[in-house]
Amino acid sequence: MLMAGIFFAMLLMICINIPIAVALAMSGVLGLLFTEGPGSLVTIALDMYSGSTKFSLIAIPMFVLAGAIMNAGGITDRLINFVTAIIGFIRGGLAMVNIGVSLFFAEISGSAVADVAAMGSILIPQMKKRGYSKEFSAAVTSSSASLAIIIPPSIPMILYAASANTSVEQLFVAGLVPGLLGAAGLMLVAYLFAKRYNFPTEAAFNLGRLRETFVDALPAFTLPVIILGGIFGGYVTATEAAGLAVLAALLVSAWYGNLDVRHLRRAMLDGGIQTAVVMLLVAASVLMGGFLTRAQIPQQLAQGILDITTQQWAILLILNFFFLIIGFFLHSAAAIILVIPIVIPLITAAGIDPVHFGLVVTLNLAIGQQTPPVASVLITACSVARANIWEVSKVNIWFVGVLLAVLMLCTYVPSVPMFLVEYFYR
């Protein structure tokens, strides 16, 4: 009864737009007050401090900063030129380029909204000029940017790993194959649209042009090499790779001559604020988590669901449905921090691999970024394209269909995301 009351109070606080971090922390405070009395409120300071000092989460400010520096550092044009030289000759070439560049950007930033604002503001106007509808341009940009959150580095994955106490390096590896499969699917849908609406091709394939653009973009490729090579090769941890990524981003931007103090200051500031917003949520979750653990809520939930079914496929189906619904209303960071500590005992009890489940959750939340009312990536793409969100959603449904297909494949054929993890780590 007390738990239901606290849950209802938290929902009410979220509905009146109290920051989710504060709603979460205040619910924890209510729990403390009712179960242990006012004397226990000193715990607020201890939990809010210990929650904000989780060492593994230092990767977040570092990756955000690396991404912000690269966004300001002139890499986007070079990547677009390079990807155009590879696949621009296909019908609907600019849409293909959009999807291809998103994959590279995922390697760099880890923040889909920042990527879609930086990349979309260059590609969407070009697409509109070349005869693509603004709805299609926004849809392809939005869905490919969301897919990018399952390709390392990914802030939701770092948060999941910290919440579920699992390996972020293994999660990064698990995201690679589904990310590439999803990109191939999105390209296929874009091609079918291009055939039907006769979208243009870009310049014919030219080996000289490919070589020229590759050399120009070469310094930018140091980032994926550091992140993927360093982590997969076992040379560095995710946090260390993030630190090196910042250093590489600074050097690459300086090499391109785009590193000025104004850009760097803004990158530092964006990185600091984005980190603070996410970390306050994490700290608040420790306060609420303490209460949930004392009340044995996660264990009771796990037992309740296991009493209904012990089948892994059924549990995954229930959780997929739950996360898809949550994706309509919550940002990915908030959804992970609110829900993962509660469902992890269920996952463990059902014998589901937490790395596999982490990928499933991240894919669900990628889809959630495409479903209004809370759909920051879609809203950003619509804003760049000056398109109506509902008209864009009518086109976007095909691309979301691809993401759903990848989700189902990864959920029910675990070897698709996990075979690389097995190969590298087990």
Place this chain on the structure above:
Amino acid sequence: METASYPRLSRINRLIGSILEWITIGLMILLTLCVTVAVIARLMGQSFSWYDEIAAIMLAWITYYGSALAALHRRHIGFDTVLLALPKKLRVGALLVGEAIILIFFFLMARAGFQVLDVLAGDTLVSLSWMPIQVTQSVIPIGAILFMICQVLSLPAYLKLTAAGISLEHAEIEEEVETELHKNRERV
């Protein structure tokens, strides 16, 4: 956040904003230096005993100084769909109740923070024994007080936007998109 209708408030906001910005930037620089130096040193076969503890403390400081700055710009993650769907009077009432709850929470956090500082008097860090824990933990009461100040300073503009039915998140996205489009126009 737009505070042009309140010139004096706007000046105070800018002052507090720029102080917090420089603190956040300074902490980000220190954290970046700390992590990169430690990684390079480890790859060269040397490790620092202070690295884990100091980096984690800096993350906590970024969390609370950055959070106050985010509160000043109303950048914390929220869900405004229901609030904006309410009739205007009810919307404004609900908003004020929400603001009061936020202030109550941070008041409790500041109070608890000071209590903890009293208890920790005399303790030092493990890796840097000359550094009192009171200094590192001071971020909790100071951060909470700063958050309250920033929340109050940004309230008039937030109230005005919400009363007009404008979503803060959408306004923020528009601002981000405008910046990027402007940057591209400059480049062209």
